[in-house]
Amino acid sequence: MTSLLQNLIDGLGQGSIYALLALGVAVIFGVMHLLNFAHGELITVSGYAAVAAFGSNLSWWLVAPLIIVVSIVTSLVIERVAFSRVRGASEFTQLLTSFGIHIIVSAVLIMSVGASVKTFAEPPWIFDRIDVGPLSLEKFDLLVIAVTAVTLAATTWLLQRTTFGLSLRAAAADFDTARLMGVDSDRVIRGAFALSGALAGVAGIFWLMRAGNTDPSAGIDPMLKGVLAALIGGLGSLRGAVLGGLALGVAEVLLRSQLPSSVAVLTDAVVFGLIAFLFIFRPQGLITVQHAERV
Amino acid sequence: MRIKQLLALLFAFALVAAACGGDDTSADDSDGGDTESSEGSDSEDGGDGDEGGSSSSGPAVDIDAVLAVDLENCEAPPTGDPIRVGMAMDFSDVVGFVDIPGSQLVPHFADLINCAGGVNGSPVEVRVQEVGDDAALAASELLDWGAHFLIGPPFADFALPILQTTEGNVPLFIAASTEPSLSDAENNSYLVSFDDAGQASAAADYAISQGITRAFVFTEGAGVPYTGVNPDEFIAAFEAGGGEIIAELSYVWAADTDFSAQVEELSGLLEGNEAFFSAALGFQVTALKGQLEAAGFDGITYMGTDALDATGIQVEDNADGVIHTPHIFIEPGDRNDLLLTSYTDTNGEELGSRGFMGLYVDSMLLGLQGIQDCGCTDSEAIGEAVRAIEGFDGFSGEITYAGTNGTPPKAVPIVQVEGGADVLLSK
Structure with a gap:
């Protein structure tokens, strides 16, 4: 029982990062109907910014906000340079554009800084643990869970209590009608990308803290986790994105820990199998959204 | 309907991306x-x-x-x-x-x-x-x-x-x-x-020569090229030398850095004097090392393959003591x-x-x-x-290629990271 509880908390820590990534994916999907496969590039670029910052002897206290800023700026640049050019195109075109962005960013990084893994120091407390009764909890997991909760609350407040949030939700519900009602579509989309970038930045801090390195394809794994979590939760639902992320993280840790060693290598296959099983019965994901495009 | 099509498309791409790992990019040919x-x-x-x-x-x-x-x-x-x-x-x-x-x-x-x-x-x-x-x-x-x-x-x-x-x-x-x-x-x-047999068995032989009798490995599955074959070869050589493998744990090569589940499982098995071997990359080995040390196991001998040299284990934080098998030990x-x-x-x-x-x-x-x-x-x-x-x-x-199937029987350097550089242990 103690072991299960331990695994559960470890999984929630892992899943919280996935949840932050899924939130960013859900925000963009809500406004543009776009599954943004370039979302991971925000972490890739932020990672290289972190490498440069650590090279200048900056501490994690300064690098963390830098990662968020770089992620937001990168997200806005990607929107401006790529997605704004295909805004009226089909979902398929936009999807391919997002793949193209990933390929271009990777190629540019390989040519400019090389294909080798760039490492940097994790925070000194990254592996510290706190004993709570029979449980030994990582400080890192507790911090990630707390920050995710605060970020989710702040995002909800932003969307529910501000004019920008109202515009974003209106555009998500019916983009054309929102424009006719005076909503500035460019501003809304830029805002969505900035918000998505900020969420990716927060996720990126923890992803990079844990990894302690980056390379030109560093964004693939977080992108896949974020998209999967958003799908599990139900595309268009912020609550679903969080739930999907947590479910994915817990499932990964539990399966890796509880499966017999001889079949534990099938963890990812089992996770994908469970997801496929979920979609047979709930193709809309865990949370049903009245309008899939709603944020 | 369009959403369903998009979902189908997404899964197709996700599966392709997952299958391809990180090899979907390339430098400009021109x-x-x-x-x-x-x-x-x-x-x-x-x-x-x-x-x-x-x-x-x-x-x-x-x-x-x-x-x-x-x-x-x-x-x-x-x-x-x-x-x-x-x-x-x-x-x-x-x-x-x-x-x-x-x-x-x-x-x-x-x-x-x-x-x-x-x-x-x-x-x-x-x-x-x-x-x-x-x-x-x-x-x-x-x-x-x-x-x-x-x-x-x-x-x-x-x-x-x-x-x-x-x-x-x-x-x-x-x-x-x-x-x-x-x-x-x-x-x-x-x-x-x-080849993999050469480097993994050299690591196992070195561990045995140091009096280590218990070991655990990370693997992506028996027979999986590199990430599975290296642990397979290590296990075979270690057991042939009289050692005992106490655990074979799975992980995702080049990706996982949170080994909470593995540490939890190991905590009931370790005595603290074991050798660890895998084909993991540098940042993964140092992450595992940090997590096991935080859990109170600080006497583990960490061993790895040429992947550690390839990914610059020497400059990783917390890498001191890690043993690996580079192809070439370079001296001034x-x-x-x-x-x-x-x-x-x-x-x-x-x-x-x-x-x-x-x-x-x-x-x-x-x-x-x-x-x-x-x-x-x-x-x-x-x-x-x-x-x-x-x-x-x-x-x-x-x-030498004469009399071989194309793999030269070469000496395998065994080195240890000390203060940001490799120190030759044996060859």
Whole structure:
């Protein structure tokens, strides 16, 4: 029982990062109907910014906000340079554009800084643990869970209590009608990308803290986790994105820990199998959204 | 309906992306695509030295003499028919970290050879072709150009299509791979390094020699190339030496850094004096080390493969004490150090990799040795000569193909990270 509880908390820590990534994916999907496969590039670029910052002897206290800023700026640049050019195109075109962005960013990084893994120091407390009764909890997991909760609350407040949030939700519900009602579509989309970038930045801090390195394809794994979590939760639902992320993280840790060693290598296959099983019965994901495009 | 279509499309792409891992990107072919090196000078003394190779006809290249040349003061250009070396390289983020610098260093060394007079009066030309998504096409283009032998990329998914293209008629040297399936002398395919069995069993033997009797491994599954084969070989050698494997745990290579589940499972098994072995990358080993130490296990001996050298374990935080098996142990002033310094001095910048670079140059030198030994430029005859090479003294040690299936029986350096650098433990 103690072991299960331990695994559960470890999984929630892992899943919280996935949840932050899924939130960013859900925000963009809500406004543009776009599954943004370039979302991971925000972490890739932020990672290289972190490498440069650590090279200048900056501490994690300064690098963390830098990662968020770089992620937001990168997200806005990607929107401006790529997605704004295909805004009226089909979902398929936009999807391919997002793949193209990933390929271009990777190629540019390989040519400019090389294909080798760039490492940097994790925070000194990254592996510290706190004993709570029979449980030994990582400080890192507790911090990630707390920050995710605060970020989710702040995002909800932003969307529910501000004019920008109202515009974003209106555009998500019916983009054309929102424009006719005076909503500035460019501003809304830029805002969505900035918000998505900020969420990716927060996720990126923890992803990079844990990894302690980056390379030109560093964004693939977080992108896949974020998209999967958003799908599990139900595309268009912020609550679903969080739930999907947590479910994915817990499932990964539990399966890796509880499966017999001889079949534990099938963890990812089992996770994908469970997801496929979920979609047979709930193709809309865990949370049903009245309008899939709603944020 | 459109959402459903999009979902179906998403899954298709997600599965493809997951299956492909990180190999879906590549450097711009036009930028890194073709590099030729043919300038040089004429001299007949290229094979006079007593180093650089040992075979029926003497060494094709006197390595130490070539390393001593000054590119500003070359001999007269060699006038013989050019010897053409084709490099089919993977510039993607999967192995670009070694193939890119390798494809920069080999043309540089060809320049040095030509500056010293070439190989028996023939200049060496090197053409680099990026494999992109079609390694077979890259190989075809190099063969159309007239390559006498090829140097291929490390992983089987790119190297095997090249082998299918050559049909075993043209020697193919795999510079930076330990993949046993690429070792096939009958089909003219040769590893330049030791293979997985060599490095994993060397690590196991070292652990046993240090009195370690318990070990645990991380694996991606029995028989999985590299990430599974290395632990398989370690287990076999460790148990053969009288050791006990207490756990085989799964992980995702090159991705996982949160090993909470594994640490939880190990906490009930460890005594704290075990050896850990895997083919994991540097940042993964140091992450596991940190998490196990935080859980109170600070007497574990961490051991890994050549992947640790490839990913720069030396500069990782918390890497002190980690033991690994690089291909080459470089010491100040030795051949490899001079080789890398020569490149830096000429080009004004350091290569992106150090430990693997001698393997790339050795690949070229072995092909040149085959040409020297057969006294011909017919690729099949060159292959016959390569299969008979014995005691070739290259940058990465002594290489013998005679009597092997294409994997040279090489010494495996065992090194330990200390204060940001490797210290040689045994060889």
